[in-house]
Amino acid sequence: MSTAIASLDTPAALIDVSRMQRNIQRMQQRMGTLGVRLRPHIKTSKCLPVIQAQIDAGASGVTVSTLKEAEHCFTAGISDVFYAVAIAPGKLPQALALRRKGCNLSVLTDSVSGAQAIVAFAQQHDERFDVWIEIDCDGHRSGLAAEDDSLIDVARILSEGGMQLRGVMTHAGSSYELDTLEALQALAEQERLLCVRAAERIRETGMACPEVSIGSTPTALSALNLEGITEVRAGVYVFFDLVMHNIGVCQADELALSVMTTVIGHQQDKGWIITDAGWMAMSRDRGTQRQRQDFGYGQVCTEAGDWIEGALVTGANQEHGIITLGAAGSDDLVARFPIGSRLRILPNHACATGAQFPDYHAVDADGAVHTWSRLHGW
Amino acid sequence: MSTAIASLDTPAALIDVSRMQRNIQRMQQRMGTLGVRLRPHIKTSKCLPVIQAQIDAGASGVTVSTLKEAEHCFTAGISDVFYAVAIAPGKLPQALALRRKGCNLSVLTDSVSGAQAIVAFAQQHDERFDVWIEIDCDGHRSGLAAEDDSLIDVARILSEGGMQLRGVMTHAGSSYELDTLEALQALAEQERLLCVRAAERIRETGMACPEVSIGSTPTALSALNLEGITEVRAGVYVFFDLVMHNIGVCQADELALSVMTTVIGHQQDKGWIITDAGWMAMSRDRGTQRQRQDFGYGQVCTEAGDWIEGALVTGANQEHGIITLGAAGSDDLVARFPIGSRLRILPNHACATGAQFPDYHAVDADGAVHTWSRLHGW
Numbered sequence: 001m002s003t004a005i006a007s008l009d010t011p012a013a014l015i016d017v018s019r020m021q022r023n024i025q026r027m028q029q030r031m032g033t034l035g036v037r038l039r040p041h042i043k044t045s046k047c048l049p050v051i052q053a054q055i056d057a058g059a060s061g062v063t064v065s066t067l068k069e070a071e072h073c074f075t076a077g078i079s080d081v082f083y084a085v086a087i088a089p090g091k092l093p094q095a096l097a098l099r100r101k102g103c104n105l106s107v108l109t110d111s112v113s114g115a116q117a118i119v120a121f122a123q124q125h126d127e128r129f130d131v132w133i134e135i136d137c138d139g140h141r142s143g144l145a146a147e148d149d150s151l152i153d154v155a156r157i158l159s160e161g162g163m164q165l166r167g168v169m170t171h172a173g174s175s176y177e178l179d180t181l182e183a184l185q186a187l188a189e190q191e192r193l194l195c196v197r198a199a200e201r202i203r204e205t206g207m208a209c210p211e212v213s214i215g216s217t218p219t220a221l222s223a224l225n226l227e228g229i230t231e232v233r234a235g236v237y238v239f240f241d242l243v244m245h246n247i248g249v250c251q252a253d254e255l256a257l258s259v260m261t262t263v264i265g266h267q268q269d270k271g272w273i274i275t276d277a278g279w280m281a282m283s284r285d286r287g288t289q290r291q292r293q294d295f296g297y298g299q300v301c302t303e304a305g306d307w308i309e310g311a312l313v314t315g316a317n318q319e320h321g322i323i324t325l326g327a328a329g330s331d332d333l334v335a336r337f338p339i340g341s342r343l344r345i346l347p348n349h350a351c352a353t354g355a356q357f358p359d360y361h362a363v364d365a366d367g368a369v370h371t372w373s374r375l376h377g378w
Numbered sequence: 379m380s381t382a383i384a385s386l387d388t389p390a391a392l393i394d395v396s397r398m399q400r401n402i403q404r405m406q407q408r409m410g411t412l413g414v415r416l417r418p419h420i421k422t423s424k425c426l427p428v429i430q431a432q433i434d435a436g437a438s439g440v441t442v443s444t445l446k447e448a449e450h451c452f453t454a455g456i457s458d459v460f461y462a463v464a465i466a467p468g469k470l471p472q473a474l475a476l477r478r479k480g481c482n483l484s485v486l487t488d489s490v491s492g493a494q495a496i497v498a499f500a501q502q503h504d505e506r507f508d509v510w511i512e513i514d515c516d517g518h519r520s521g522l523a524a525e526d527d528s529l530i531d532v533a534r535i536l537s538e539g540g541m542q543l544r545g546v547m548t549h550a551g552s553s554y555e556l557d558t559l560e561a562l563q564a565l566a567e568q569e570r571l572l573c574v575r576a577a578e579r580i581r582e583t584g585m586a587c588p589e590v591s592i593g594s595t596p597t598a599l600s601a602l603n604l605e606g607i608t609e610v611r612a613g614v615y616v617f618f619d620l621v622m623h624n625i626g627v628c629q630a631d632e633l634a635l636s637v638m639t640t641v642i643g644h645q646q647d648k649g650w651i652i653t654d655a656g657w658m659a660m661s662r663d664r665g666t667q668r669q670r671q672d673f674g675y676g677q678v679c680t681e682a683g684d685w686i687e688g689a690l691v692t693g694a695n696q697e698h699g700i701i702t703l704g705a706a707g708s709d710d711l712v713a714r715f716p717i718g719s720r721l722r723i724l725p726n727h728a729c730a731t732g733a734q735f736p737d738y739h740a741v742d743a744d745g746a747v748h749t750w751s752r753l754h755g756w
Contacts, residue, residue, distance in 0.1 A: 009472075088388065114642075114717050262468055263466075265488050265489055267514075276463065279663075280733060284662035317551065319463050334491075339491045351696060355658060355734075356755075358754050359755070
């Protein structure tokens with residue numbers, strides 16, 4: 001343990017930089033092999049050094065979940081930004097302001113009225129927005145079905161309204177519910193087929209639909225064929241987490257985000273270790289609750305990062321975590337995990353846990369620690 | 379709807395200032411009637427104007443969950459600060475620095491080794507810390523049982539080590555699992571009795587134990603008798619939330635925190651309204667999941683704040699909320715809740731939802747909106 005890590009106040013969010021770099025390389029190389037561009041979703045890290053590492057590795061632009069992220073990226077010199085949430089009409093002035101500053105911001109819609117709002121605002125301000133249409137490939141959330149009659153209406157409203165129809169996009173969010181390679185491959189193929197089909201339907205009418213964008217970390221790492229796809233969006237692969245581990249798309253030694261915590265007490269009778277990483281540090285995300293293995297609020301590791309098999313954060317109050325040791329046995333709890341000793345917790349969901357912290361502590365292979373700030377709010 | 383509210387970007391965390399002031403008055407008056415001081419737990423708001431309103435109403439000092447909160451309060455002129463989480467030895471230098479600046483910071487322990495660490499550090503730095511001992515009154519989390527042999531050991535280590543034994547404290551956290559007045563009154567009495575008993579055991583040895591501090595919002599609002607108690611700590615009462623509503627300690631018109639959101643899409647076939655308040659805005663807190671009524675990720679209200687009976691946020695992705703209307707019926711969904719229209723969501727847990735936002739928007743009775751910043755991180 002380096003002095004730098006040992007002197008961190010807890011709770012602290014640590015990034016293992018070597019693992020992060022390997023994760024970035026892995027996804028980038030895979031996309032290269034499959035012949036598509038990678039547009040990472042930066043909502044996971046919301047952190048410029050992480051995003052820059054993705055760009056340096058070959059990413060083509062970024063995906064964002066808020067206009068604040070878009071602004072942040074643009075200020076750092078990243079101008080190809082896709083705001084991949086159907087835009088609320090009230091946010092169009094902010095999107096316009098970004099474009100007027102030179103940001104190549106593209107926006108998203110999945111409805112006739114959404115498209116009409118974009119066109120009306122754009123015409124009022126003499127702007128030609130780059131617009132994507134969202135496709136629903138798995139019933140998970142938003143988007144138009146590939147065969148929906150409205151798809152052509154939306155494309156026509158945008159094209160005839162003078163917008164640049166950038167393409168179609170989808171997100172197979174239901175991949176988070178799977179955990180076999182066969183099911184993931186099947187969903188990845190469904191995601192590809194339906195998004196390509198939507199693009200073809202638009203093209204059949206004579207309108208241009210240059211881009212076909214898909215993505216989720218599980219499907220991106222499972223797809224065998226991305227014919228017809230131009231780009232993939234994925235986010236959580238940069239850190240991975242226990243949800244991804246349960247799905248089966250990463251190994252334990254690829255988990256790059258952890259929370260350092262200090263033991264502050266015990267309830268020996270109950271087999272509890274009390275720590276200073278409660279839900280304010282871990283988040284309330286219980287993403288593994290219905291998966292193959294329920295990790296509670298996180299997998300407990302030694303300070304150095306080695307898994308303590310069976311040890312989980314099974315309870316969380318605001319600033320108190322409760323660890324139970326399970327198979328690791330609770331004899332001599334107090335002696336084995338004395339007050340003041342440290343543990344590291346692997347989170348269920350890197351996007352949610354990261355969001356609880358104003359900064360990450362990025363740990364290099366040599367133990368040096370850098371403080372990397374992250375965005376908060378909208 | 380005032381222009382100021384209508385022009386807020388979403389998602390936005392709104393405080394109804396009138397309700398907040400009534401909540402503050404209600405708790406302060408109740409504590410006055412019961413003859414005890416109130417030391418509000420500011421971990422709920424982490425926001426100075428809210429804390430100042432509590433102080434102005436008669437609160438005696440504050441309770442904090444992090445040393446960052448302590449620093450923040452002290453900088454604002456509040457010097458009686460109780461850090462009510464058993465202190466990790468590694469945080470003692472920061473506590474010392476605060477005390478040396480003039481902050482009357484008191485700290486907490488619930489173990490022999492914790493007490494020894496405090497004494498060793500204090501003696502090394504020629505300091506006399508104010509220390510509380512934590513009592514476990516309901517098996518919920520931390521603390522020593524009132525009858526635990528170690529209680530006297532801990533008190534003696536502190537006293538003989540030259541510390542100021544401030545008193546004993548407990549928190550009946552299991553009150554969150556109750557929902558009848560009878561059960562709450564019984565737990566409040568148990569909280570009182572066991573904490574008073576712990577103080578008496580210490581006093582019987584000849585040591586001083588001036589303070590007896592208890593508290594949780596549900597027990598504070600249910601207790602019939604606080605004999606032997608000197609102060610009550612409570613936090614979430616300042617805003618209340620759906621968890622408190624299910625417990626039965628507040629009415630719908632006392633819920634002072636809500637999240638304003640914008641409709642960004644629909645899935646008419648499924649009866650879904652898609653909004654821009656996902657779990658990043660609401661938090662992942664599902665505190666009502668096992669209560670009398672499960673509110674999903676929140677109760678949906680009109681923009682003006684009127685409950686839409688049956689309408690809940692039933693799904694949440696990072697920046698997408700999914701609302702289903704239940705008893706409100708999903709006919710004409712798109713026409714009734716068009717893209718761009720606004721809704722307000724009441725959260726399960728005010729502490730968790732507030733923490734997702736860098737600022738609150740405090741709305742006065744006349745519709746004026748003030749931006750109140752809140753703390754983030756440690």
